[in-house]
Amino acid sequence: MFDDLRDLYQEVIFDHNRNPRNFRIIENADRKVEGFNPLCGDRLTLYLQMEGDVIADASFQGSGCAISTASVSLMTEIVKGKTEIEAEELFKKFHEMTTGKDENFNLEAIGKLAVLAGVREYPARVKCATLAWHTLDAALKNEQQAISTE
Amino acid sequence: MTVFDVQKIRQDFPILKEKIRGKDLVYLDNAATCQKPQAVIDSIVHLYSHDYANVHRGVHTLSVRSTDKFEGARTKVKDFINAASEKEIIFVKGATEAINLVAQTYGKANIKTGDEIIITAMEHHSNIVPWQMLCEQTGAVLKVAPINLQGELIFDEFEKLVNDKTRLISVVHMSNALGTINPVKKIIAVAHEKGIPVLLDGAQAIPHITVDVQELDCDFYVFSAHKLYAPTGVGVLYGKQALLEAMPPYQGGGDMIRKVTFEETEYNVLPYKFEAGTPNIADVVGLGVAIDYLNGIGMESIAAYEAELLSYATAKAKQIKGLRIIGEAEHKGAILSFVLDKIHPHDIGTMLDSLGIAIRAGHHCAMPVMDFYKVPATARASFAMYNTKEEIDVLMNGIESLIEVFG
Known part of the structure; x- marks a missing residue:
């Protein structure tokens, strides 16, 4: 019945929505930033534990739609073990992918995150996918202020 | 007064003939704005x-x-x-x-x-x-x-x-x-x-x-x-x-x-x-x-028809497991706000859109109401005089299917 949506709602997304990874609080986290999408009411808190410039642990709490939950869940998995610079690079790539400005974007190069590429076709849902990453960006820049996608 | 003829009214609204993603449009976002008759x-x-x-x-x-x-x-x-x-x-x-x-x-x-x-x-x-x-x-x-x-x-x-x-x-x-x-x-x-x-x-x-x-x-x-x-x-x-x-x-x-x-x-x-x-x-x-x-139609006839639509939709919605209606006042106009267990309203909105159904998902510019019900947002189907019971069936079937897909 929802054949048209197969690109947007891939099975991986349903899986992460049902069972979000790293859905917990890191006590005494080095970085803690809130992300908020006022239009949808999506709200998340991102926790990072740093070891030097490496993200040793990442987790989140909050509630949102399937796209935003899957996005933050995948992100916390993927950035673990990455340096700040590597994570920023990923953010840039992810942003390029979801905003769909580059038609020749190499989906293979972004690995697992490619499951979220479907939002390119749904402008109203791009923010759902990028909220997590904007929040990460703020955490890496050590901004304490809550992030809003509006 | 003439009999309320919804099919005749529908003919007056050209946009209702639009196909959305290949499907017949089911426009249920009338509380946000209504469509316009040809005369207007x-x-x-x-x-x-x-x-x-x-x-x-x-x-x-x-x-x-x-x-x-x-x-x-x-x-x-x-x-x-x-x-x-x-x-x-x-x-x-x-x-x-x-x-x-x-x-x-x-x-x-x-x-x-x-x-x-x-x-x-x-x-x-x-x-x-x-x-x-x-x-x-x-x-x-x-x-x-x-x-x-x-x-x-x-x-x-x-x-x-x-x-x-x-x-x-x-x-x-x-x-x-x-x-x-x-x-x-x-x-x-x-x-x-x-x-x-x-x-x-x-x-x-x-x-x-x-x-x-x-x-x-x-x-x-x-x-x-x-x-x-x-x-x-x-x-x-x-x-x-x-x-x-x-x-x-x-x-x-x-x-x-x-x-x-x-x-x-x-x-x-x-x-x-x-x-x-x-x-x-x-x-x-x-x-x-x-x-x-x-x-030309008569506001009394419109109100009576819409009341019928609302009670039909409400009865159908209550049969869906995991659906919670937000707002069940005794005196109520043709609006059905609801949430589904573990499925965010924006996912509901996107999924229904793929079936040609337009509903509103969000806070409806009433954030304090959302806070009161402790929900981030709701899905809202809002009816107008040109909507039909068949359209409500399409909506309810869509909701049941998406619940299945989300599992």
Whole structure:
């Protein structure tokens, strides 16, 4: 019945929505930033534990739609073990992918995150996918202020 | 009265023939805005093609024609809500502007530090923020009458808030987020006992309920044309003549003056005192045509048909496991707000869109209502006179299928 949506709602997304990874609080986290999408009411808190410039642990709490939950869940998995610079690079790539400005974007190069590429076709849902990453960006820049996608 | 024929009505709305993602459009976002009948669309083309010039200014033929049509629409609005005079019908750009106008003119002139304004917990942001702004400017205090879990005003609590410091009560006639129809006559009776004026926000009520401002005895009534099958960009402020006469003007400019020198300005009479600048001529004319169209069907018939749609939809929705209706007031208009277990309204919205179904997913510009029900957002199906039970079946089947997909 929802054949048209197969690109947007891939099975991986349903899986992460049902069972979000790293859905917990890191006590005494080095970085803690809130992300908020006022239009949808999506709200998340991102926790990072740093070891030097490496993200040793990442987790989140909050509630949102399937796209935003899957996005933050995948992100916390993927950035673990990455340096700040590597994570920023990923953010840039992810942003390029979801905003769909580059038609020749190499989906293979972004690995697992490619499951979220479907939002390119749904402008109203791009923010759902990028909220997590904007929040990460703020955490890496050590901004304490809550992030809003509006 | 003729029999209500929904199929005939549907023929009058060209957009209902649109295919969305290859499917028949099922338009259930009428609380956000209604679609337009061909007659309204044609009236705009006709005006610009044959009768258009600026109003109230020229002696030439076109200006006279344009003015006649524009002022004719004012008379139609007056009759539609049964105001006593055209002087009480002010054209603005929407219900939001109408509320801001009252806040910034009546409010600033009459409300001082320590005075109180009462609203309810089910207001749209447009009936919250203008009063917050006024309170900030004047030092007045905003009081909020609470609602119960059904989404009804707790009348006793409202009554307790009304006191000698209350200067204005501004209440939604029908809630856009919950569908609740407020007991406005009772509210007005309580207010008038203490000589307090009442503004009714009729943005949501106007396409569903017969409004008679004299029978209601409200002091102000506001609504937007686009929710009444008319074009965007027009709203109506009704105010009792004596109140409007005493209020200072809102904006300064052309049309709202009688005489201007550099020393002083004499303001125009009602309603022009509040209509500075060239108005939205074509869309006001379109509003008049929409009112003609509705009168041809009859507001009573529309209300009866929509009540049938709502009870059909509500019964169907209650059969869906995991669906929770938000807003179950006894007196309710054709709005079905709901949430699903573990499925966010935005996912519901996207999934239904792929089936051609347009609903609203979000906070409906009523964030305090969302906070009250402890939900980030709701999905909302809102019905109009052109919707059918078959469309409600399509919606309910869609909801059941997406619940299955989400597992």
